[in-house]
Amino acid sequence: MAINSPVFPKVFVVILNFNGKNILLDCLTSVFKSDYSNLEIVVVDNNSTDESFEKARLNFSRSHFIKNDENIGFSKGNNVGIRYALEKFADYVFVLNNDTILEKTTISSLVKTAQENPLAGIISPLILNADNESVWFAGGKVQWRKMKSVHLTKKSSGNIYFSEYLSGCAMFIKKEVFKKVGLFDERFFLYYEDADFSLRSKKAGFDLLIDPTITIQHLEQSSSNDSKNYWLVLSGLLFFQTHSNAFWKVWHFFYLLLRKAKNFYNIYIKKDSAALRISQAYKDFRKLEI
Numbered sequence: 001m002a003i004n005s006p007v008f009p010k011v012f013v014v015i016l017n018f019n020g021k022n023i024l025l026d027c028l029t030s031v032f033k034s035d036y037s038n039l040e041i042v043v044v045d046n047n048s049t050d051e052s053f054e055k056a057r058l059n060f061s062r063s064h065f066i067k068n069d070e071n072i073g074f075s076k077g078n079n080v081g082i083r084y085a086l087e088k089f090a091d092y093v094f095v096l097n098n099d100t101i102l103e104k105t106t107i108s109s110l111v112k113t114a115q116e117n118p119l120a121g122i123i124s125p126l127i128l129n130a131d132n133e134s135v136w137f138a139g140g141k142v143q144w145r146k147m148k149s150v151h152l153t154k155k156s157s158g159n160i161y162f163s164e165y166l167s168g169c170a171m172f173i174k175k176e177v178f179k180k181v182g183l184f185d186e187r188f189f190l191y192y193e194d195a196d197f198s199l200r201s202k203k204a205g206f207d208l209l210i211d212p213t214i215t216i217q218h219l220e221q222s223s224s225n226d227s228k229n230y231w232l233v234l235s236g237l238l239f240f241q242t243h244s245n246a247f248w249k250v251w252h253f254f255y256l257l258l259r260k261a262k263n264f265y266n267i268y269i270k271k272d273s274a275a276l277r278i279s280q281a282y283k284d285f286r287k288l289e290i
Helices: 024-032 052-059 073-087 106-116 175-181 193-203 225-243 246-268 274-285
Strands: 011-017 039-045 064-067 092-097 120-128 135-137 140-143 148-151 170-174 207-218
Touching: 011 024, 011 052, 011 073, 011 106, 024 039, 024 052, 024 092, 039 052, 039 073, 052 064, 064 073, 073 092, 073 175, 092 106, 092 175, 106 120, 106 170, 106 207, 120 175, 120 193, 140 193, 148 225, 170 175, 175 193, 193 207, 193 225, 225 246, 225 274, 246 274
Parallel strands: 011 039, 011 092, 039 064, 120 207
Antiparallel strands: 092 170, 120 135, 120 170, 140 148
């Protein structure tokens, strides 16, 4: 169907890529097998150096391709694609990791769930691991006491259920959410941007839903532990500073003193080089505009 309609609303799949040579083509192949017709795909590339972007553009010419001049991170990179989709009158934007594999009916099922749940702002499928059996994401929970966000790996129900936050790995978002709460917060380069966007959407009155009858596969591209720990700490500090109430901010002040003391011990007593990156995250957090 060439035009938008209540029956077949226009869906834009936004896929952010960074050096996804071994995964991007498989992801796009699965999206193109979709049984949903009013569908467009935009691939945003964060200045990859492995020719993954060029190969995708060659093999999937019907997609839209945008290449950034540098690696601008998850939030900012996805926002490039989201803005493009909204300018092209998307009814729904499906933010999708480049290391995922969809089922043929994934998108049509998400549209059906969205239409049957008008209060839903964001919907997630059940996200399985690479073995396509064990669960990678069945919902998200914020642990305010420990300053962590965690993935739940057990379904709350066999039916559709609520979640405190949803994973940026696969977020099916209706356009009204962007109009009301804006896009991803670009202060989050990597990690916690999904929890932040979820909490802002929930605060604006939208439901966050998991539909466990819809599944996708997540291959989970690896990153270096030092880099991962740095961004987890920095983005975590930003998230909890932004969303914590007065009680938790006081709690976090003392909790962070303990964490910093432990990190100091790891640097100077255990001679743990990874702790240096965590120390840098604490320093860089102080430079952020909160």
